[in-house]
Amino acid sequence: MTRRDFFGLCTFFLLCGFVAAVSVLVTVPNVAGWYHGLHHPSFRPPDNLFAPIWTILYVLIAVSGWLVWSKVGFRAPVAMTLYGIQLVLNLAWPLLFFGGHHLGAALADSALLLAAIALTIAAFWRVEKIAAVLLVPYFLWVGFATALNAAIWRLN
Numbered sequence: 001m002t003r004r005d006f007f008g009l010c011t012f013f014l015l016c017g018f019v020a021a022v023s024v025l026v027t028v029p030n031v032a033g034w035y036h037g038l039h040h041p042s043f044r045p046p047d048n049l050f051a052p053i054w055t056i057l058y059v060l061i062a063v064s065g066w067l068v069w070s071k072v073g074f075r076a077p078v079a080m081t082l083y084g085i086q087l088v089l090n091l092a093w094p095l096l097f098f099g100g101h102h103l104g105a106a107l108a109d110s111a112l113l114l115a116a117i118a119l120t121i122a123a124f125w126r127v128e129k130i131a132a133v134l135l136v137p138y139f140l141w142v143g144f145a146t147a148l149n150a151a152i153w154r155l156n
Contacts, residue, residue, distance in 0.1 A: 009066045016062040019087055020054065023094040030098040041151035057141060060134045061087075067131040068124055079123035086120050089113040103153040110146040117142055 001009075031047060065083050074080055089112055097106035117139045125132040 005066075005070050008069055009062075012062040012066040012069070013059075015065075015087065016058040019091045020058045022091055023054070026094045026099040030101075034101060035098065038152055039155035041148065041155065043151070044148060053141060057138045061138055064124065064131040064134040067128045067134070071128050076123070076127050079120070079127055082116060082120040082123050086113060086116040089116055097149065103149070103156060107146070107149045107153050110142065110149050114139065114142050114146055 065080075068076060068079055068083070089109055093106055093109050093113060096102045096109055100106075117135060121132045121135045121139060124135065
């Protein structure tokens with residue numbers, strides 16, 4: 001691994017770590033009171049499952065972005081722009097849901113995030129197939145999270 005690749009990988013981990021940290025800072029204070037006070041569907045997973053799943057997903061998201069960047073740099077502007085868009089939408093969701101208690105807006109964001117991930121996967125597939133495959137678990141989890149968000153919105 002070259003020095004450029006190492007610093008690039010660190011940058012992608014820092015970027016995804018920032019999104020994760022903001023999510024945690026907004027989510028944790030709202031779980032015990034507000035979130036637990038909502039009506040939930042029967043398929044809601046236990047709270048202690050979310051942190052390990054998101055940790056794995058953020059690692060996959062970082063490595064995926066880095067793989068594309070390390071192969072073509074920013075010469076794949078559509079792929080890298082979509083990658084950035086999905087990260088921004090990912091960051092917006094906890095701010096809307098947990099921070100603002102806006103269940104409907106969070107649901108809309110989650111649907112847009114799901115579409116952005118699908119488009120990112122398609123764009124990454126043309127550049128680096130492994131990078132695209134690494135995003136599939138993220139897509140599946142966000143699909144499940146969107147269904148969960150929809151059910152919570154409907155029940156409340």
